[in-house]
Amino acid sequence: MNEDTLRLLLQGIKQRDVSVEEGIERLKVLxxxxxxxxxxxxxxxxxxxxxxxxxxxxxxxxxxxxxxxxxxxxxxxxxxxxxxxxxxxxxxxxxxxxxxxxxxxxxxxxKRGKQEDRGNILVLSAGTSDLPVAEEAALTAEMMGNHVERVYDTGVAGIHRLLSQTDKLSQARVIVVVAGMEGALASVVGGLVDKPVIAVPTSVGYGASFGGLAALLAMLNSCASGVSVVNIDNGFGAGYQAGLINRLGEN
Known part of the structure; x- marks a missing residue:
């Protein structure tokens, strides 16, 4: 029950649209x-x-x-x-x-109620194999009422693909970077922008990636300032955190 629902409930009790007994039962599970x-x-x-x-x-x-x-x-x-x-x-x-x-x-x-579209979150993925985690982040942020742009398959193996997106990098309020393998994309993006970067290591990679541990450690040890890291494959956590940061810009 949210604040608006509580207000309507109390108003209904006052106007006798809802009985006192029914109101008490609803308030029990507030x-x-x-x-x-x-x-x-x-x-x-x-x-x-x-x-x-x-x-x-x-x-x-x-x-x-x-x-x-x-x-x-x-x-x-x-x-x-x-x-x-x-x-x-x-x-x-x-x-x-x-x-x-x-x-x-x-x-x-x-989806319930008014669908908001505030601010601007940019979600980047290093490769197509990272898309499940990237989409988890993007959709989570959208469900929280944020405007989200996506730029996928921009890994460092073809860094010109990332550099062609400088306009979107500069316009974003917060950036989510999703990468497996060696996880280098987060550090590169962190060195290009003046805004928070949330790095998401994925379990994508060959044997020595250790199911995402290599990317996780690389991101934790990033020399770029402003890079924070969530757990392996935790697109939800990154999207949620990005949504909270993006919301601050509306205050």
Whole structure:
């Protein structure tokens, strides 16, 4: 239940559109609702500006559907389910018909209320193999109400492809750089711009990349100032962080 919902509820009680008993029952689950297997946080949108995100991996389909339904009913704002497969999406869509799915990013998206398009976040990927993580970042930021531009396949093996995008680099408020292999793209971008760079190492690469560890360590050891790093394949975390930074520019 978000702030607007609470205001309407209290107004309804005052005008007797909602009985006192019904109002009390709704207020009982104002902070969160205990479903036994999960405590659904309806306050998240008020505290942090975005609804609780459903991490689908490791949950049963029935659990995911139940959480999504509760958030859609009372949570307020857009709803995001990460690391979801198509079978889970179909189950959610049966109960929430306007749910959308991006198969590349494995995201379930349920749009609620006004869709904002603030600021400018740029998402770069080093290669096409990094697109699932890059799209997870881009779509997460968009669901948080941010304007997102994408420039993909700009790795350092053909650095002229990156240098041809200087206008977009200069216009962005925050940049997300997604790269596997040796992860060098984040340092290169960090040395070109005067804005925050969020580096996302991916598990893309041959044996000595160690499932993204090589890229992670390279990004953590970047000599470029202004580069921060999230965990391996954590496009969601990067998109969320970029959205928070981008929002500061609107204040």
């Amino acid at each position: 902070p969160f609702e205990d479903l036994g297997f999960a405590k659904v946080d309806y306050h998240r949108n008020i505290r942090q500006g975005f609804s609780e995100v459903i991490y689908c991996a490791g949950k049963t389909t029935e659990q995911i559907v139940a959480i999504a339904e509760k958030l859609a009913e009372r949570g307020g704002g857009n709803i995001l389910g990460t690391r979801a497969d198509s079978e889970v999406y179909q189950a959610v869509r049966e109960r929430i018909p306007d749910a959308e799915y991006n198969a590349l990013a494995h995201l379930i998206m349920i």
